[in-house]
Amino acid sequence: MSDPTMLSDDELLRYSRQILLKQIDVDGQLRLKQSRALIVGLGGLGSPVALYLAAAGVGELHLADFDRVDLTNLQRQIAHDTASIGQTKVDSVMARLAAINPQVRLVPHRQALDADSLAAAVGGVDLVLDCSDNFATREAVNAACVAAGKPLVSGAAIRLEGQLSVFDPRDAASPCYHCLYGHGSEAELTCSEAGVVGPLVGLVGSLQALEALKLLAGFGEPLVGRLLLIDALGTRFRELRVKRDPACNVCGGGDGR
Numbered sequence: 001m002s003d004p005t006m007l008s009d010d011e012l013l014r015y016s017r018q019i020l021l022k023q024i025d026v027d028g029q030l031r032l033k034q035s036r037a038l039i040v041g042l043g044g045l046g047s048p049v050a051l052y053l054a055a056a057g058v059g060e061l062h063l064a065d066f067d068r069v070d071l072t073n074l075q076r077q078i079a080h081d082t083a084s085i086g087q088t089k090v091d092s093v094m095a096r097l098a099a100i101n102p103q104v105r106l107v108p109h110r111q112a113l114d115a116d117s118l119a120a121a122v123g124g125v126d127l128v129l130d131c132s133d134n135f136a137t138r139e140a141v142n143a144a145c146v147a148a149g150k151p152l153v154s155g156a157a158i159r160l161e162g163q164l165s166v167f168d169p170r171d172a173a174s175p176c177y178h179c180l181y182g183h184g185s186e187a188e189l190t191c192s193e194a195g196v197v198g199p200l201v202g203l204v205g206s207l208q209a210l211e212a213l214k215l216l217a218g219f220g221e222p223l224v225g226r227l228l229l230i231d232a233l234g235t236r237f238r239e240l241r242v243k244r245d246p247a248c249n250v251c252g253g254g255d256g257r
Contacts, residue, residue, distance in 0.1 A: 002103065004034055004059065011103065015057050028217035029057060035216040036060040036125040040113075040141055042089040043067075044201030045155050045208065046131035047079035052209035054097040054104045058216065061097065062125055064109035065089040076198035115140070122148045127215055129208050130154045135181075142177035145169065146251045151222075152177065153211045155204040158194050162204040162230035165242065166211050166223040169251060174224050179245040179252070200232045 002008045007015075007030060018024050035058050039046050042065040053061060069080045069092050077089075084092035090108045097106060113121060122128055122144040130141045130152060138154065145152040151168040154177055168174045207228070214220040229238045246252045 006030070007033065011057065014101075014103075018056065023219035024217055028219060031217050032057050032213065033059045035127070036062065037212060037216070038062040038064060038121055038125040038128045039131055040064045040128065040137065041131035041133065042077075042079065042093045043073065043131065043133065044076040044196065044198070045157065045205040046129075047077045047093070048202050048205035049129050049131055049209045049212070050079055050093050050097060051100065052206060053212060054101045056209075056213055057101070058104065058212075060105040060107065060125075062107040062109060062121060063090050063093055064113055064121065065093075066110060066112040076196060076201050078198075078202065113140075118144045119147065122150055125150065127212055128152050129212055130177075131205065131208065138177060138181075142167065143250055146176050151215050153208045153215070155208045157201045157204045157230075158196050160197060160200065160232040162200050162232065164204055164207050164211070164223060164228045164230075165226065166215070168215075168222065168224050171224055173244060175242050175244040176248060176251040178250040179248045180227065180242050197232060200230070203230065203232075 007026060015029050019026055019029050037053060037058055039049055039061060042050060042063060050061065067089050069084045069087050069089055071085055073080055074082065079096050080092045088110050090110045094106050094108060097104060109121060118140060128141060128145050128150055130138055132138055142152060146169050149169050151166060151170065153166050155164045156162065167176045211223055214222050225242055227240045227242050
């Protein structure tokens with residue numbers, strides 16, 4: 001990787017189209033180069049997140065997934081291809097990202113993250129993107145982000161519905177994931193059980209990447225305290241305000257029950 005304190009001529013050319021934006025400019029691009037992000041899950045959501053963050057020049061991407069590429073993944077997990085079937089998703093994505101932008105440093109996490117390794121992984125980055133597909137992982141990632149004071153960009157999609165929000169413990173008014181969902185109210189369903197349309201996860205993942213760039217480069221209004229709901233069937237977007245729960249047992253002072 002080139003000098004982290006400056007942009008090379010190659011980088012100025014590579015990222016020229018976003019550097020042209022006054023909201024980013026050279027200073028914002030340099031902040032991206034100096035940033036580190038953890039992507040938890042490299043499937044339908046994690047694929048566009050990883051591709052766009054690498055292409056945008058986020059300096060260090062930590063990639064976490066213990067699964068391997070399966071034929072059924074290829075309908076929506078666009079970072080993988082037929083030749084990568086059987087590979088770990090981490091290795092498949094690393095090869096793709098290295099081809100897109102060899103200047104980005106890639107840090108693999110091929111094993112399932114337990115409490116200690118998750119805390120260490122979250123503590124070693126500036127921002128976390130939850131692209132997982134199960135409630136237990138989302139709860140664990142949220143707790144680790146609250147404990148470490150790291151912003152969390154959370155996305156989900158199933159069937160023809162998607163949602164997105166940003167939880168930022170650095171903001172005293174920001175709720176956390178647990179404030180919004182508590183202990184969960186419905187039986188968990190995965191894409192393999194309920195189905196999902198590919199472009200929907202691409203849309204949610206792309207929005208997650210956009211929110212991450214805003215937070216890391218320091219521009220725009222992140223989706224903190226707001227939940228974006230996507231109805232793909234009717235092509236409708238709805239936004240809900242979300243408040244912090246003072247009794248939340250993760251970020252508040254109560255027992256959350």
